[in-house]
Amino acid sequence: MARTREFDIDQAVDRAMDVFWRRGYAETSLQDLLQELSIGSGSFYAAFGSKEKLYIRSLDRYASLQASDLEKAIDGTTEIRPAVRKVLTSLIETDLADPTRGCLVGNASTQCGDHPAAADRVNAAIRQVESFLAGALEQAQARGEISSDKDPRELARFLTAFIQGIRVIGRARVGREFAEDALSTAMRALD
Template sequence: MARTREFDIDQAVDRAMDLFWRRGYAETSLQDLLQELSIGSGSFYAAFGSKEQLYIRSLDRYASLQADDLGKAFDETTEIRTAVRQVLISLIEADLADPSRGCLVVNASTQCGDQPSAADRVTAALRQVESLLSGALEQAQARGELSADKDPRKLARYLTTFVQGLRVVGRGRMGREFAEDALSVAMRALD
């Protein structure tokens, strides 16, 4: 008879995500994961298969949380410039509060580029951000907030790239003035 799982998978993925985020994939050992999740190796392998598979699930979870936050920001704010600015300011504030943490997607892209499954997840996460931004920009254009000569998809790609660069700059501890100067220029793309 199979043993009943004695831990919550979603909570375990969240805890693993936090550990990978703090330490990075390579610096997180299986033993670190077992200790963080308070489970044995048999339970770990039965639930997650491998460290890499758990990392992929952690990336998926992170991307999902980020997409939810981005979607809410656009749903709760009717004016696109205000929404984009609030999102970017919140990223600047997060990086100022804890610059060593950065963004798990950026971390994965720089730490795990040779792992096809991680690279695929990074691409999917960036495409998701692009899609959310593009949809919000299209709606703003339909409301007359964005000039008809602007291409929402291209703007979304620019902003997606800017967000990732902003996260790298935050991790590099360039400071508030640097980030806010860059933000003021980026916001002009919506004019």
């Protein structure tokens, strides 16, 4: 008779996500995950299949949370510039407060060369941010906030690249002045 699962899968994925975020994929052992999740290897394999599959689920969860936060900050806003500035400032403040974490998607992008499924998830997460920003910028352009000679998709790609770059820079501990100067320049792209 099969045993009943005695742990919450979603909570386990959240906890695993935190371990991968802190340690990275390669530096996280199966034993680290078993200890953090307080489960045995049989339960782990039955629930997740492998460390790599759990990593993929963790990346998906992180991307979903980040997309939701971005939507909450920008969706339905009447002015795009303050909303974008608020999002970017929040990321900078997060990295200044804890520069060791960075962005799980950004961290994964530098670690997933040997893991095509992880690279696919990173690409999908980046494209999701780009797509959302492009839609918001198109709406802002229709309202007259952004010049008609600007391409919302190009701006979205620039901002998406900026977001990933500022998260990496945050891990390098370059400091507030550097990050704020970069933010000022990024915001001028919307002028």
